[in-house]
Amino acid sequence: xxxxxxxxxxxxxxxxxxxFIVLKYQHTEKDKLxxxxxxxxxxxxxxxxxxxINTKRNVALLQNKIEANPADIKSKIALANNFILESRATGxxxxxxxxxxxxxxxxxxxxxxxxxALTLKSLIYLSQHHFADGLATAERAKxxxxxxxxxxxxxxxxxxxxxxxxxAVLCAQQMMDIRPDLRSYARASxxxxxxxxxxxxxxxxxxAIEAGxxxxxxxxxxxxxxxxxxENTGDLKSAEMNYQIALNERPGYMHAxxxxxxxxxxxxxxxxxxSFYKQAANDAVEGAxxxxxxxxxxxxxQKEKANELTGLLxxxxxxxxxxxxxxxxxxxxxxxxxxxxxxxxNKYDKALEHALxxxxxxxxxxxxxxxxAWVNYKKGDVSKALPFISEALKTNSKNPTLLCRAGLIxxxxxxxxxxxxxxxxxxxxxxxxxxxxKAEAAIAMQQL
Amino acid sequence: MQNIxxxxxxxLVLLFTxxxxxxxxxxxxxxxxxxxxxxxxxxxxxxxxxxxxxxxFGLDHILFVMGLCLLSTKVKTILWQATAFxxxxxxxxxxxxxxxxxxxxxxxxxxxxxxxxxxxxxxxLLTELKPWRIAIVFLFGLIHGMGFASALNEIGLPNGKFxxxxxxxxxxxxxxxxxxxxxxxxxxxIPLRNKVWYRKKVVYGFSACIGxxxxxxxxxxxxx
Numbered sequence: 001x002x003x004x005x006x007x008x009x010x011x012x013x014x015x016x017x018x019x020f021i022v023l024k025y026q027h028t029e030k031d032k033l034x035x036x037x038x039x040x041x042x043x044x045x046x047x048x049x050x051x052x053i054n055t056k057r058n059v060a061l062l063q064n065k066i067e068a069n070p071a072d073i074k075s076k077i078a079l080a081n082n083f084i085l086e087s088r089a090t091g092x093x094x095x096x097x098x099x100x101x102x103x104x105x106x107x108x109x110x111x112x113x114x115x116x117a118l119t120l121k122s123l124i125y126l127s128q129h130h131f132a133d134g135l136a137t138a139e140r141a142k143x144x145x146x147x148x149x150x151x152x153x154x155x156x157x158x159x160x161x162x163x164x165x166x167x168a169v170l171c172a173q174q175m176m177d178i179r180p181d182l183r184s185y186a187r188a189s190x191x192x193x194x195x196x197x198x199x200x201x202x203x204x205x206x207x208a209i210e211a212g213x214x215x216x217x218x219x220x221x222x223x224x225x226x227x228x229x230x231e232n233t234g235d236l237k238s239a240e241m242n243y244q245i246a247l248n249e250r251p252g253y254m255h256a257x258x259x260x261x262x263x264x265x266x267x268x269x270x271x272x273x274x275s276f277y278k279q280a281a282n283d284a285v286e287g288a289x290x291x292x293x294x295x296x297x298x299x300x301x302q303k304e305k306a307n308e309l310t311g312l313l314x315x316x317x318x319x320x321x322x323x324x325x326x327x328x329x330x331x332x333x334x335x336x337x338x339x340x341x342x343x344x345x346n347k348y349d350k351a352l353e354h355a356l357x358x359x360x361x362x363x364x365x366x367x368x369x370x371x372x373a374w375v376n377y378k379k380g381d382v383s384k385a386l387p388f389i390s391e392a393l394k395t396n397s398k399n400p401t402l403l404c405r406a407g408l409i410x411x412x413x414x415x416x417x418x419x420x421x422x423x424x425x426x427x428x429x430x431x432x433x434x435x436x437x438k439a440e441a442a443i444a445m446q447q448l
Numbered sequence: 449m450q451n452i453x454x455x456x457x458x459x460l461v462l463l464f465t466x467x468x469x470x471x472x473x474x475x476x477x478x479x480x481x482x483x484x485x486x487x488x489x490x491x492x493x494x495x496x497x498x499x500x501x502x503x504x505f506g507l508d509h510i511l512f513v514m515g516l517c518l519l520s521t522k523v524k525t526i527l528w529q530a531t532a533f534x535x536x537x538x539x540x541x542x543x544x545x546x547x548x549x550x551x552x553x554x555x556x557x558x559x560x561x562x563x564x565x566x567x568x569x570x571x572x573l574l575t576e577l578k579p580w581r582i583a584i585v586f587l588f589g590l591i592h593g594m595g596f597a598s599a600l601n602e603i604g605l606p607n608g609k610f611x612x613x614x615x616x617x618x619x620x621x622x623x624x625x626x627x628x629x630x631x632x633x634x635x636x637x638i639p640l641r642n643k644v645w646y647r648k649k650v651v652y653g654f655s656a657c658i659g660x661x662x663x664x665x666x667x668x669x670x671x672x
Contacts, residue, residue, distance in 0.1 A: 003575075010573060014562065017562055020670075021555055021670060022555060024670065025554050025555050132480070357602070357603070359481050360480065360481045360482070360603055360604055361477070361479075361481075364480070
């Protein structure tokens with residue numbers, strides 16, 4: 001009798017608890033839906049620009065309009081656009097992507113096929129590394145407006161990330177035909193780089209910069225990309241010039257400071273590199289540039305600091321990935337980044353696990369194949385690395401990091417001729433690549 | 449009065465429907481790497497994935513199956529329960545992966561922990577297996593299936609090989625469960641079931657430990 005009562009109590013408690021869980025979830029969801037995202041205060045030099053004053057004014061205006069009329073689609077789209085621009089300016093993608101996604105979903109709840117909302121949604125998906133979803137959503141948007149250049153740009157990005165390079169080239173050409181501007185030239189540059197045409201990539205990126213207004217985030221971002229192209233071809237002076245111009249046009253621009261840090265690393269001036277990275281991190285959202293800083297700490301002999309920072313980075317990336325894998329339609333997939341982070345602390349099995357997770361999502365992407373190959377190589381499994389590195393080389397990319405890694409893998413596999421050719425190409429003109437890789441490549445070259 | 453009761457009932461149904469049916473929010477991810485792989489590779493991949501989802505990574509499912517083993521010392525009884533559990537989780541796993549029903553992990557995960565706690569407490573309260581146990585296990589299997597779906601979503605399923613991969617995953621899960629049952633019976637139940645202290649030490653001991661861990665998980669998954 002006593003046990004029967006207890007058993008009945010157990011059932012009642014169980015049902016009650018389930019009810020509580022469901023209601024709690026509903027309450028949380030309601031809060032999420034009701035949450036109004038606002039601008040977060042900028043830090044450092046970024047807070048002292050006219051752009052910030054304008055952004056604050058625009059956002060306040062749009063928020064007032066939305067408050068007055070919650071069905072105001074136009075203002076919601078404009079606000080989402082502002083949030084996306086702010087994410088680029090501050091590097092705080094985690095916050096602003098969610099804010100913009102909420103607005104895009106709000107609009108789609110009112111108008112399921114709204115072109116702007118679909119385009120924004122696809123853009124946010126790509127930013128969060130949900131590449132397949134981004135591509136599919138961009139295709140939907142393109143069906144609404146087949147001659148819109150912007151959506152073609154999103155399609156180029158999505159196809160590149162998914163490894164559909166032929167489709168990416170086609171979309172880029174269509175984009176260029178519709179509207180040759182900064183965005184289309186930048187995409188042309190990126191594709192030329194993927195296909196191993198560095199002079200062509202540099203030329204297109206210069207055109208992109210010329211097409212943009214100096215000081216705009218998009219223009220200066222393109223200038224940073226140009227600097228990076230120069231780094232990869234060993235022209236560090238031109239790279240420095242571009243980073244300096246970007247810093248003049250957009251004071252404290254974090255990507256320019258990061259570029260300067262890389263150049264300082266090339267000169268083995270690690271203190272200067274740390275200082276630039278810290279400056280970059282100071283203006284950006286908290287936690288940015290951890291991976292780069294960890295590398296400098298490691299190279300300058302501060303291994304404890306490097307490991308601590310990498311640990312924090314892994315924790316942060318894992319949190320984002322967990323959000324992406326559990327219940328959210330958003331959350332940052334960061335398995336490629338996690339693979340490299342685990343590799344830097346010699347956790348090879350974890351590195352491989354994450355590299356393969358990313359590979360499952362986009363097996364045709366050359367960078368993902370390079371990651372899986374490199375992790376296998378580091379793990380000592382060169383036979384498993386070979387098919388992946390072969391796939392990574394399929395576009396004839398002349399990226400020096402890729403070529404050096406490929407050379408080392410082929411050398412270990414016993415193909416000395418191929419190794420020699422790849423290492424020679426990879427180290428041609430002394431490009432600015434990771435010091436450890438450069439040293440490994442130099443030793444290998446001596447053996448050949 | 450009757451109308452109000454009917455209204456509340458409808459509201460309750462709507463509430464659960466809204467939670468469980470949300471196809472446009474969640475779309476299962478696609479495993480592009482295995483799209484062009486031969487069927488045997490796909491089967492092996494998902495079979496291993498299903499097995500490792502129980503051993504060693506699925507401690508919650510291991511504890512659940514261990515809990516099921518404790519109330520009866522007969523292999524036949526546990527096999528019936530395991531079958532009910534398998535049928536149930538196969539149904540919700542397939543439906544979830546097809547986006548026909550989708551439940552958020554914020555609901556599923558705490559209920560999974562709660563189901564383990566329920567089985568553990570039930571083992572302590574009851575002296576023998578009741579006929580409705582199989583229905584309860586079936587119900588819990590439905591919930592666990594939705595949990596498996598979120599794990600499988602991380603890896604994704606290849607387009608065009610949906611049923612092959614999902615069946616292989618289920619078989620893998622099943623093999624993992626059978627391995628737990630075999631371990632429980634061969635290590636504890638068969639050697640110790642005739643001891644006078646079997647119920648007091650083995651059933652109560654194991655159930656209390658499982659219950660404590662499950663209670664911790666329930667709170668953790670609900671609030672943290």
